[in-house]
Every structure is written in structure tokens, then in C-alpha cells.
Amino acid sequence: MTHDEHYKVQIDDIFEGPMDLLVHLIKKHEVDIYDIPIALITEQYLGYLDWMKAMNIDVAGEFLVMASTLTQIKSRMLLPAHENENEDEDPRLEIIRPLEEYLRIKSAAEKLAQRDLLGEDTFVRNPGLEDYLLNREEAVIDVGLFELIDAFQKILENITSIGRLEINANTITVRDRIVQIVDIFETKGSVTFNELFSKNADKSEVVVTFLAILEMVRLSLIRVAQHTQTGIIRLFYL
């Protein structure tokens, strides 16, 4: 077996972007968007980026732009206020305004999704079927990338107490793991996220499984959804 070190999971376009990561962190730490603890959020943001890079997830350039914006704001916050003669504007506004707008759009998108959608909730007698039939190319993630990463980090914590990530050379490849997972789906139809990670798997195996899941979402092979009450993440074969 060869280790596919060049296997990079692309998260462009289909998964979320830097704004989503910020929103995720703000929700996670339950902070007020008008009073963001910028040092904490910046540190956490960079932590996720490092982590994604370590996992061989291809981080889009936009993530890096946001990282530098955050770092800049953080350093401007450290300047004494009176040295900033022309304006006493809170440097965080640079990030608060786009965040506000993004949150508005997010809530609008949620409201749209809740309507009685044609072809999903309501139907017409003579449906132009091709309009909403059989279009598979669009990946569906009801669970966000960052929630998946959090769920995965929990699994990692459980299997080992060693802090550093190292990807072992003689383990199964992402491609092979996808084939295995497809086999599981062929018989079961759907599985929970945790089921795919066996208890006695070593770290590199677990990492490969995670990358395989991401890749399968990207290829529209599976859909990831989270039960609203139990919080259990389940994968569905499409």
C-alpha cells in the first residue's frame, strides 16, 4: 500500500468559507459579535487553519486573507487609543460589519429553506420534472464543515492522549478507504459518523477515514445530517 501524501481534499466552493469559520467560533464561545474578544478568536481561527493544513485539507486563499485581517485588528487593538489621532473607531468594526451582513444573509437563507419548496414539500399536477429531478452534482451538507471537524476532534481525543498529529506511512489510502465505506453504505444505507471510526483504530487510520468522508461529501456520494435533538451526526448514501 502506498501512502498518498499528495491527496488533498479541496474545500472550495462546496464547503464553507472563512466567514463561516468566524461565525462558528463566535457561536461556540457564545461571544457578542459587537464585543468580540479578538485575541481569543484570532488564536482559535489560526488554530483551525493549522489543523486543516495538517490534515491536508486544501485551505482556500480567502481563509488566509481573513487570518491576516484578524491579526491586523488584533495588533491595532494593542495600540493605545490616543495614538490613533484621526479616528477612535473600534478596529473590530472592520470585521463586525461584514459579520452582521453575513448573519443577515444566513438567516434569510434559513427562512427561504423553510418555505414549502416546489418539488420538495409541494407539487404541481404537471410537474416539469426535469427541473428538479435527478440532479446529483450538488453536494448537500446539512452539517457544516466546522461541526464535522469538532466531531472528529472529539474522536481523536478519545483514541489517544498524544497531542501531535502524525500521518503514518503504511496505512490505507483515502481512495481505498472510500471504496470500503461505499461497501458499508451498500449494505446499510446510512451510518452514524462515529460508527465509521472503529474503537481500536490508530490515529492515521482515523485521519484517513475523516478525509475520505470529506471527499465523499465533495463528490456528492453522501449527505451528512445531524439530528436536531440527539446531536448524532449521520451519513446517508445518495
Added chain:
Amino acid sequence: MEEIKNIIESLLLVAGEPLTIDHINDILTQAGKKEIRNALSELSKEYEARKGGFFLREVAGGYQIRTRPEYREWIKRLIQPKALRLSKAALETLAIIAYKQPIIRNDIEHVRGVNCGGILRMLLERRLIRVLGKKEIPGRPLIYATTKQFLEVFDLKDLKDLPTPEEIETLGEASSEHMG
């Protein structure tokens, strides 16, 4: 009156698209628009009183008979639509266009902070958005707007009917014109 109502009902049953009052009027020249409107609201009341499998919806500037959402699971056993289901990213992109149209790609991407070329292509293919033209600025970028199909799919009368989350008022201003 009773007959006009029945004629309209028969038209609604056969029409594929939402029927506008103007269109009904072209067919049913002996009735005035007011009469047509009354007949439509009469029909709608009858369907509500009957609480049957379908109802009359006002969508995309017209009227359409649609099945009630309660029965979605049964319909899906009949025709198995592989659904419209859009990813969060696609829905957000669509929402940006819906609320801020007409809008160029750069401004769309600015809101989500991420490239959206692939999503725009998919939304165009599904005819949920369309290209309105090119903006007269350097680079002549394409201008995007939503389509009538968007209104139909999202069960909206017109763009003014877009949901108004408390915080969203200021975004709605530019988006009140009717779509062709």
C-alpha cells in the same frame, strides 16, 4: 359566475405554469379581471373549506394548484424527486442574489468571503438565477438576478414576498421590482 369559476378551475388544472390573471383574461374574454380575481378567491376558499389534498397558491405573479405539504411523503413515493436540495453555501449565495439584486459576482463573493463560481454556474443551470447584462465598469462583470423559476420554487408571490427576518429590512429596498 359559477361557470367562470369552473372554467378557471379547469384552466388551472391543465396549466403547467402559474396562470396570471392577464393570461386567464386573454382566454376568458367575457369576464373582467375583477370577476376573475373574485372567482380565484372563491376557489381558494372552497379548497380551504374542503381541506383536501391540494390548495391554490399565488406564486410568481400567477395562480397555481399545488399539493399540500402535509402529503409530501406520499407524493415522493409516487415520483421520487431527487429534490432540489441545495447546500447551505448554495442557499446563501441564492439569498444574497435575491435580496441584493441586481448584483455582480464580486459583491456576492464579498458577503460570503469565498469564491462562488461553481455555485453560480449550478444556480444558472437550474434557472434559479439569470444574467441580466453586464455592468458598465472596468472588466464589464456580469450582473445576476433571480428568475421567475426562483419565485415558483420558493413559493413566493413576487420579490416583495421574500421573508423579512427582523434584521433584514435595509437589504430589501433595491429588490422590489417584478420579474418578467
